[in-house]
Amino acid sequence: MATVDKSRVPWWVSNLIVPLVNLTLALFVSGLFIFIAGENPFEAVSLIIYGSFGYIEGFAYTLYYTTNFIFTGLAFAVAFHCRLFNIGGEGQAYIGGLGVFLVAINFSFLPVPIVWLLAVGGAVVFGAAWAFIPAYLQATRGSHVVITTIMFNFIAASLMVFLLVDVIRDTTQMGPHTVALPEEQWFPSFEDFAALFGIKIRYSPLNISFLLAIAASFFVWFLVWKTRWGYEMRAVGHNTQAAIYAGISPYKNIIIAMCISGGLAGLLGVNEILGVHHKIVAGFPAGYGFTGIAVALMGRNHPIGIFPAAFLFGILYQGGSEVTFDMPNITRYMFVAVQGVIILFSGALENLFRPQIENFFVNRLNLKAKA
Amino acid sequence: MVSPILELKNINKSFGHVHANKNINLTINKGTIHGIIGENGAGKSTLMSIVFGLYQANSGTIKINGKEINLRSPKDSIINGIGMVHQHFMLVENFTVLENIILGFEGELVFGKNLEKAKKDLKNLCDTYKLNIDLNSTISDLSVGFRQRVEILKSLYRGAEILILDEPTGVLTPQEVDELFKILRSLNEEGKTIVLITHKLIEIMDLTSEVSVMRQGEMVGNTKTEDTNKEQLAEMMVGRSVLLRLDKTEANTGDVVFKVEDLTVKDDLDVTRVKNVNLEIRAGEILGLAGVTGNGQTELLEALSGIRKVESGQIYLDGKKVSDSQNFLDPRELKDQGLAHVPEDRQRMGLVTDFKAYENLIFGYHDQQPFSRSSILNHKDIISHSKKIMEEYDVRPQSPNLITSNFSGGNQQKIILSRELNEKPKVLLVGQPTRGVDIGAIEFIHQRLIDMRDKGAAILLVSVELDEVLSLSDRIVVMFDGKIVGEKENTNVTDRELGLLMAGVV
Structure with a gap:
C-alpha cells in the first residue's frame, strides 16, 4: 500500500467523497442492527426522512436539534484547533444556561433586546469561566483538559442540582427548576414567525437561536482563519515549540482557545433557556455537549463541515424519535447505537478507507493527465 | 590467531x-x-x-x-x-x-x-x-x-x-x-x-x-x-573535504552590536549545558561557532533568542542589556529589537509544517503591519508579500498556498531564511543553515548570509559542518562541553586545529 502524495489529492475527494463513503457504511451497519432487531431497515429510513422532513413541525424540530449541535460542535472545533480536547461542552453549556437565566431575571427592567444581548453575553461569560479553570490548570500545571473538563461536567451537574434544589428553585412547584422568565423575554419562536405570515402551525422548539448559531459559525470561521488570534491558536496547536520560537505564548493561547470554546458551548443555554424552556430545568444540556464532539470531528472542525454534520445529527435525533414511536422493536437506545456507529465510522475509523479512496482518485487523475 | x-x-x-x-x-x-x-x-x-x-x-x-x-x-x-x-x-x-x-x-x-x-x-x-x-x-x-x-x-x-x-x-x-x-x-x-x-x-x-x-x-x-x-x-x-568557494571580501566590521557575558544556561533536565560563555559580535562580521553536536550550542542559541531562560550572565544588544537571570525579553520583543533567529531544527521549531507556505512566511511577524491590522490578518498583502519573497529567494514551487510539509528540505529552509532575512535584522542567529539541504541551495544560502554581513548585520553562525564554518566565518570560536575552548581569526586556521579543539583534545 503506497502512501499518497497528499498535495495531489483533490479537495473534494478528502472532504466530500471520503465522509460520504464513511457515512454510507455507517448507515449500512445501522441498517443491519435494525434488521437484526426484527424491523425493516428501509421502512426505518423512510420513517426517519418523513419524521425529519415530512411535515413542517418535524422539520422545525430537526433544525432545533441542529442549532444545539452547531453550538457544541463549534465549541469543540475551536479548542481542537489549539489541539485541546475539550470534552467539557456539556458542563460549559449547563453553566452557560445559568448565566442566561441570571442575567435575564436580574436585568428584566431593561428593554427586551438589550436583555437578550446581555443574556447572550452572560451565556458566553459563564461558559467561558467554566472552561477557564481547566484551561488555567492545563496551561500552568499541565493537568490534561480531557480529565479536568470531564470532571467539570460532573461538578457542573452537581452544582446545578444543588442550586436548583436549594437556592434558585421555584418554591411554588415541586420539580427542580426555576421560575419562568417574564414572557416578553422569550425568544420569538418559529410558530410566531409563521403566524406573522398568517400560517398556523403547531408547537416546535425552533426559535431565533438558529440564526445565532449561523452567526456563531461565521464568527468561528473568521476567528480561526482570518484573525491573528486564530493564527496563533493554530500555531500552538500544530507545533508548540515553533510557537514559542515565534514569540507566541502557548499559555495565553490555551486559555483563549478554551474560553472561546466554553463561551460557544454556553450559547446552547440561550437556545434552551430563552428559546425553549424559559427557565432552567435540571439536566437541560441532555448530552448535546458530547454529541458535539462527533459533529466537530465529522465536520473536520470547519464551520462549513460542522453545519451539515449538525444537520445530519438533527435528522437522526428527530427522525430517530419518530422511528422509536412507530417501531416497537426499536428503542431509544437503538438510536444511540446508530449515532455511535456514525461516530465510529466518521471519527475513529475515518482513515479506514481514506488511503484507498485517495489512491484511486490520484491514479485516475494521473491516467487522465497521461491520456 | x-x-x-x-x-x-x-x-x-x-x-x-x-x-x-x-x-x-x-x-x-x-x-x-x-x-x-x-x-x-x-x-x-x-x-x-x-x-x-x-x-x-x-x-x-x-x-x-x-x-x-x-x-x-x-x-x-x-x-x-x-x-x-x-x-x-x-x-x-x-x-x-x-x-x-x-x-x-x-x-x-x-x-x-x-x-x-x-x-x-x-x-x-x-x-x-x-x-x-x-x-x-x-x-x-x-x-x-x-x-x-x-x-x-x-x-x-x-x-x-x-x-x-x-x-x-x-x-x-x-x-x-x-x-x-x-x-x-x-x-x-x-x-x-x-x-x-x-x-x-x-x-x-x-x-x-x-x-x-x-x-x-x-x-x-x-x-x-x-x-x-x-x-x-x-x-x-x-573530515576534510574541499572547501566551497565563495565570493567573500574582507569583512568591514563596525561596533560590537551583540555581546554575551558569562552566560550559563541549563537544559530541561536541569543539567548545565552552557558554562560561562563570553561572545562579542561586531556589525558586519560572521562569527562561526564550531563544535560537535550536543556541546551546548542548542541551549546557547535558545538562550540568545529568548526561548530559554538564562541561568546567570547577561546578553547585550546594541549596548542595551536584553537578558539576564532576572529580566529577559521574550522572542517577540527581541525581534522588535532587531534580532532574527534561524533555528537549528527547522521542522521542530522554525516552521509549522501543517501551515500553508504563506502562513509560515509571516510566522513570528504575523502581528505586524501590513500583515495584520487590528488583529485581523490582511490576506491580500500577505499573499503578495509571500509571492514576492518566494521569487526573491527562489523557493520552489512558488505557491504560497501549498502546505509547507510538501516542500523539500532546502526549500523549507529558504522559507525560514527569507522570512528572517527580509526583516533586515541587526543581529542574526543562524543554526545549521544547510543541514539536509542540497548543494545548489547550500550555495544560495551561503551567498545570502554573506550579503547580510556586507549590509552590516552581526551574524552568529552555529554549525556542526566544519566546512561551512570555515568558508563563511570571519572569526571562529569552538565550543566543547558548554565552554568556549578556543577562538581563532579565520585567516590561516586549519580544519585540523579546529577538529582537535572540537574533540576536546587540547
Missing part, C-alpha cells in the same frame, strides 16, 4: 530522505575491544541497532562467526549471542535486579528450582566479572552506574558473546567510568568481544584495541588503535 566474529557487508539504511548508513563494511574480530567513533549523527547508533535487530537494513549482509544470518528482531540477535547496552536503560524501575534480568525469560523460572539455579548462575557471573550487584535491590534505589551494570549482567545472562555499548559513559561520573572500564577489561579477558560506540577520543585510546571511524553515514577508516593517535582520529572524524 584472530578470526572475525561479526562481519557487516555493504549495509545501507535510509530513514526517508536521510541516508543514515551508506555501504558500511565492518569486521569485528573475536576477543577484541572494538571502538566505533564518530560525531553525533554519523550513523553509529543506527548501525549498531541494525546489528542488534532493532532496525532492518535496506540492503547488505550480516555474518556471525562466518555464517550469514537474518536479524529480524532483538530476539534473533540475543539467540546469536549479541547483547546491547543502550544509552537509555531499558529497566523496570520498581522491579528488583533479579526480576529485571529474568523478565521475558521468566517462563518456568518464577518459582522453585529453576529460580534458584538462575540466582546461582547470576551470582557466578557477578563474581567472575566483579560486577558487585545485589540481586535483590530495587532498580530505583541504584545509581546510574549500577543500573548500567545490571544491563551488562542481563546481556551476559542471556549468553552474549558480543556486547555492544552505545555511548556508555555519557551518563557516568569519572569514577563510574573507571569502574566500567575495569569491568569491560575483565569481560574482555574472559574472551568476550566488546563494541564501544562513542564520540570521545580519550575512551578509544584508553580502552580499545581496534577502532573504526564513521562520518556522515560512511565508514571512513578502520585501524588498530596502537597504529593511530588522537589527532589522526579527530581529523578522520571531522
Whole structure:
C-alpha cells in the first residue's frame, strides 16, 4: 500500500467523497442492527426522512436539534484547533444556561433586546469561566483538559442540582427548576414567525437561536482563519515549540482557545433557556455537549463541515424519535447505537478507507493527465 | 590467531530522505575491544541497532562467526549471542535486579528450582566479572552506574558473546567510568568481544584495541588503535573535504552590536549545558561557532533568542542589556529589537509544517503591519508579500498556498531564511543553515548570509559542518562541553586545529 502524495489529492475527494463513503457504511451497519432487531431497515429510513422532513413541525424540530449541535460542535472545533480536547461542552453549556437565566431575571427592567444581548453575553461569560479553570490548570500545571473538563461536567451537574434544589428553585412547584422568565423575554419562536405570515402551525422548539448559531459559525470561521488570534491558536496547536520560537505564548493561547470554546458551548443555554424552556430545568444540556464532539470531528472542525454534520445529527435525533414511536422493536437506545456507529465510522475509523479512496482518485487523475 | 566474529557487508539504511548508513563494511574480530567513533549523527547508533535487530537494513549482509544470518528482531540477535547496552536503560524501575534480568525469560523460572539455579548462575557471573550487584535491590534505589551494570549482567545472562555499548559513559561520573572500564577489561579477558560506540577520543585510546571511524553515514577508516593517535582520529572524524568557494571580501566590521557575558544556561533536565560563555559580535562580521553536536550550542542559541531562560550572565544588544537571570525579553520583543533567529531544527521549531507556505512566511511577524491590522490578518498583502519573497529567494514551487510539509528540505529552509532575512535584522542567529539541504541551495544560502554581513548585520553562525564554518566565518570560536575552548581569526586556521579543539583534545 503506497502512501499518497497528499498535495495531489483533490479537495473534494478528502472532504466530500471520503465522509460520504464513511457515512454510507455507517448507515449500512445501522441498517443491519435494525434488521437484526426484527424491523425493516428501509421502512426505518423512510420513517426517519418523513419524521425529519415530512411535515413542517418535524422539520422545525430537526433544525432545533441542529442549532444545539452547531453550538457544541463549534465549541469543540475551536479548542481542537489549539489541539485541546475539550470534552467539557456539556458542563460549559449547563453553566452557560445559568448565566442566561441570571442575567435575564436580574436585568428584566431593561428593554427586551438589550436583555437578550446581555443574556447572550452572560451565556458566553459563564461558559467561558467554566472552561477557564481547566484551561488555567492545563496551561500552568499541565493537568490534561480531557480529565479536568470531564470532571467539570460532573461538578457542573452537581452544582446545578444543588442550586436548583436549594437556592434558585421555584418554591411554588415541586420539580427542580426555576421560575419562568417574564414572557416578553422569550425568544420569538418559529410558530410566531409563521403566524406573522398568517400560517398556523403547531408547537416546535425552533426559535431565533438558529440564526445565532449561523452567526456563531461565521464568527468561528473568521476567528480561526482570518484573525491573528486564530493564527496563533493554530500555531500552538500544530507545533508548540515553533510557537514559542515565534514569540507566541502557548499559555495565553490555551486559555483563549478554551474560553472561546466554553463561551460557544454556553450559547446552547440561550437556545434552551430563552428559546425553549424559559427557565432552567435540571439536566437541560441532555448530552448535546458530547454529541458535539462527533459533529466537530465529522465536520473536520470547519464551520462549513460542522453545519451539515449538525444537520445530519438533527435528522437522526428527530427522525430517530419518530422511528422509536412507530417501531416497537426499536428503542431509544437503538438510536444511540446508530449515532455511535456514525461516530465510529466518521471519527475513529475515518482513515479506514481514506488511503484507498485517495489512491484511486490520484491514479485516475494521473491516467487522465497521461491520456 | 584472530578470526572475525561479526562481519557487516555493504549495509545501507535510509530513514526517508536521510541516508543514515551508506555501504558500511565492518569486521569485528573475536576477543577484541572494538571502538566505533564518530560525531553525533554519523550513523553509529543506527548501525549498531541494525546489528542488534532493532532496525532492518535496506540492503547488505550480516555474518556471525562466518555464517550469514537474518536479524529480524532483538530476539534473533540475543539467540546469536549479541547483547546491547543502550544509552537509555531499558529497566523496570520498581522491579528488583533479579526480576529485571529474568523478565521475558521468566517462563518456568518464577518459582522453585529453576529460580534458584538462575540466582546461582547470576551470582557466578557477578563474581567472575566483579560486577558487585545485589540481586535483590530495587532498580530505583541504584545509581546510574549500577543500573548500567545490571544491563551488562542481563546481556551476559542471556549468553552474549558480543556486547555492544552505545555511548556508555555519557551518563557516568569519572569514577563510574573507571569502574566500567575495569569491568569491560575483565569481560574482555574472559574472551568476550566488546563494541564501544562513542564520540570521545580519550575512551578509544584508553580502552580499545581496534577502532573504526564513521562520518556522515560512511565508514571512513578502520585501524588498530596502537597504529593511530588522537589527532589522526579527530581529523578522520571531522573530515576534510574541499572547501566551497565563495565570493567573500574582507569583512568591514563596525561596533560590537551583540555581546554575551558569562552566560550559563541549563537544559530541561536541569543539567548545565552552557558554562560561562563570553561572545562579542561586531556589525558586519560572521562569527562561526564550531563544535560537535550536543556541546551546548542548542541551549546557547535558545538562550540568545529568548526561548530559554538564562541561568546567570547577561546578553547585550546594541549596548542595551536584553537578558539576564532576572529580566529577559521574550522572542517577540527581541525581534522588535532587531534580532532574527534561524533555528537549528527547522521542522521542530522554525516552521509549522501543517501551515500553508504563506502562513509560515509571516510566522513570528504575523502581528505586524501590513500583515495584520487590528488583529485581523490582511490576506491580500500577505499573499503578495509571500509571492514576492518566494521569487526573491527562489523557493520552489512558488505557491504560497501549498502546505509547507510538501516542500523539500532546502526549500523549507529558504522559507525560514527569507522570512528572517527580509526583516533586515541587526543581529542574526543562524543554526545549521544547510543541514539536509542540497548543494545548489547550500550555495544560495551561503551567498545570502554573506550579503547580510556586507549590509552590516552581526551574524552568529552555529554549525556542526566544519566546512561551512570555515568558508563563511570571519572569526571562529569552538565550543566543547558548554565552554568556549578556543577562538581563532579565520585567516590561516586549519580544519585540523579546529577538529582537535572540537574533540576536546587540547
